[in-house]
Amino acid sequence: QVQLIESGGGSVQAGGSLKLSCAISGISFSKYSMAWFRQTPGKERDFVAGISFSGLTFYGDFVKGRYTISRDAAKKTLYLQMNSLKPEDTAVYYCAARDGVWTADVTQYDHWGQGTQVTVSS
Numbered sequence: 001q002v003q004l005i006e007s008g009g010g011s012v013q014a015g016g017s018l019k020l021s022c023a024i025s026g027i028s029f030s031k032y033s034m035a036w037f038r039q040t041p042g043k044e045r046d047f048v049a050g051i052s053f054s055g056l057t058f059y060g061d062f063v064k065g066r067y068t069i070s071r072d073a074a075k076k077t078l079y080l081q082m083n084s085l086k087p088e089d090t091a092v093y094y095c096a097a098r099d100g101v102w103t104a105d106v107t108q109y110d111h112w113g114q115g116t117q118v119t120v121s122s
Contacts, residue, residue, distance in 0.1 A: 002026035002111045004095050009116030016085050022078040022095030022113055028064040029053070033102040035109065036069060037078045038091035038118075044058070045094065045106045049080060052102035060104075062088075085120045092117050 020036070036049035044099040049069035050058040057069050068081040078095055093116050096109035103109075 001099070004111055004113035006093065006095050006113040006116040007117045009093060009117040011121065012085055014086055014120055014122040017081070017083045018085065018118060019117075020080040020082070020093055020095075020116060022080075023094075024076055024078060024097060025098045027097060029071065029076070029101070032097045032099055034069075034071060034078050034095065034097045035102070035104070036078075036093055036095055037106055038089075039115075040091045047104040047106065048093070050102050050104060051078070053100075056102065058102065058104065082118070085118075087120050087122045088091070090118060090120050103119060 003025045005023045010020055020038055028107045033052050036048040037045045038048050039045040040095055046059050051069050066084045071078045095113040098109045
């Protein structure tokens with residue numbers, strides 16, 4: 001009964017901010033690594049940010065300090081704070097989790113949210 005539910009997406013102007021949330025149930029935060037991916041039509045799902053079960057964080061090269069991934073085990077929620085958004089950030093954002101070590105490989109994640117749309121206008 002692992003379930004991931006994203007929220008917080010929407011439409012913003014370039015330079016604006018959004019905070020995505022992913023409510024996760026049915027897993028142990030001390031054993032699962034988590035990540036955010038994004039995808040646009042016709043393209044592969046790309047790695048955005050990840051956090052290991054030990055709390056180490058990792059980011060895609062395009063982030064350049066604009067995004068912050070975090071989690072709150074007490075609230076059973078994964079977050080992605082996105083600042084200084086650009087039109088090229090427009091995509092569907094997915095949260096994901098896997099039982100084990102962190103990886104940026106999209107094929108290694110076992111559980112996925114339904115996705116939330118982020119649209120950045122300019």
